[in-house]
Amino acid sequence: MSRLARSGRGGIALLVIGLLAALVLPWLIYPPVALDIACWALFAAALDLLLGFTGLLSFGHAAFWGGSAYCTGLIALHGGMPFPVAILGGAAFAALLALPIGFLSVRLTGIYFAMVTLAFAQMIYFVANQWRDVTGGENGLQGIPRELFGLDLYDPFFFYYAGLPFVLAGLLAAWRIVRSPFGRVLVSIRDNPARARALGYPVDRYRLLAFVLSAALSGTAGGVFAIGHGFASLDGLYWTTSGQVVMMVILGGIGTLWGGAIGAGVVVQLQDFLATAGFEGIGIVTGSIFIVIVLLFRRGIWGTARHLARRRGLSPAGGSGGGPAGSPGLARAPASPRPAGGPPGATAGERC
Template sequence: MTSAPTTITSVAAAANHLASRRSPLRWVLLAVGLLAALSLPWLVYPPLAMDIAAWALFAIALDLLLGFTGLLSFGHAAFWGGSAYVTGLVAINVGVPFPVAILVGALFAMLLAVPIGFLSVRSSGIYFAMVTLAFAQMLYFFANQWRDVTGGENGLQGIPRNFFGIELIETDPFYFYYAGLPIVLLGMWAAWRIIHSPFGKVLVAIRDNPARASALGYDVQRYKVMAFVMSAGLAGTAGGLFSISHGFASLQELNWTTSGKVVLITVLGGIGTLWGGTIGAALVVMLEDWLATSGFEGIGIITGTVFVIVVLAFRRGIWGTVRDLKARFRSRT
């Protein structure tokens, strides 16, 4: 008799095979997305384009945990900001090319997520969110007190963009964007591969009904910890790239408002859509930049108002609403 996990794995493989035979619309959308990513620094200021890309990857990392595992984390700033500091320290003190420094920062984020995940997944719902927030604030306090290493309130400044001695990439934000974009695309591909693997199907099953998944023989807590660590690694990759792009890492990257901002971006784009984070990141980052350059005060109030309006108009987020409309159109035709 075939075991339940093996059966679910076979069903997941069959579902992936059928998904690959769908209409070419997904390939059209993929081509449009790649074209938009390549043309972004021509449309907006290149550092702003890199901010959008980094926050998009950050939102996708959170959606891997929130949308597909059902865990709302208010402490992902710990991995974004922790990796930002470690990436900066490695780039400054070792002088390696920035992709290597970002890799070290991402590994640090994953190691940091192991104990936090083991302690956090024992709770659920709002309690899980509060536990992750508490750990993130602990790291914020630690970074603020360890001034000799982190710079305290002044932050870690002078982070170089070493890239195998290619001066054009190290000094020009326009060319740096195209050097950093493959890292973002690789992270997005990794998230897509996780979701569409048998492991991702188990995460969705745990999100929908953890008791039933446990009855089928899956170690629910172990899967949650693994998803938590993978999400932290992608968040750390985004945070390291963000610090390299700006040339500094500050306490703001570890603050609870950073965790709140990525939750806002994810909800705007659409929870459980994976790619909705790119739309939410573009909307929020460009809105904040426009408000800041226009001299507006109270940016948080305005972005919060936009968030409420979008959530009321698009109950499933922007991309989630588009996806639902597409599904309804298919069912009618």
């Protein structure tokens, strides 16, 4: 069997396993915690699309998670719309918000990009805090409904399955993006932007589109989170939210997509366990675990597991679309020359 066939079958197997795990999760743990894991998993995958596959570290993604939560809450509270419409409206708002932020940010890289996105996110946090007539200020939006044509979805167990399709659709979209010709171009831009630019790819345009797509997926996760908990607060816009999702991606493995879900599961479950036990220094424990993972498992949890499996002749993450930075999975980035007759930056796969 060829390597490509094994990779395709491995990707399908991982999708099936992930789907089954998502379906049984609220039977194994407290349903609100299960919903938190699902939302943060999508949020982490959205950030990984930008960090692991485009090479841009954003510390401002809380703006899209929290901004969408507020927009979703306002649509549900004052628009009287079913919660699916509110979630889609929140995702659209996050994408629109990302356009000007991304346009002004993607020309920068490294720490400069991270700091600019952080500055924009803090500016939005300040606006939400001051615009009390709309956002509720420090009180936030309370009592966000879960209306869906008269169905009773206030039970967290039932709402988990009502909100899960949005999370799964977002994860599937991220998985498809990184496996598409567009995703391959993003990897080539991340690995060598100068070479990609020389081959005719509009680097800033690709980065901006990746930024907007990442924001839309983050907004979807934030909208489901807001509806599931019935409130939207300033905590969702604060910089610690961005830091937490970055930690989840690094814990699971940068550039793996699947790693973000694992990191989300570890962090959310640990926080819930410590909070239930009455422990107040949650940040100390999660920070210590983060340091240990970074020092001992440089590829993250999922990245390390995949690396060990490959050394034994297996490939559990063949369908992830790539590996973490510097791994063989991303080193073979496709920066194909522009075919004759095609638009600048278009590959044969993109023109089809």
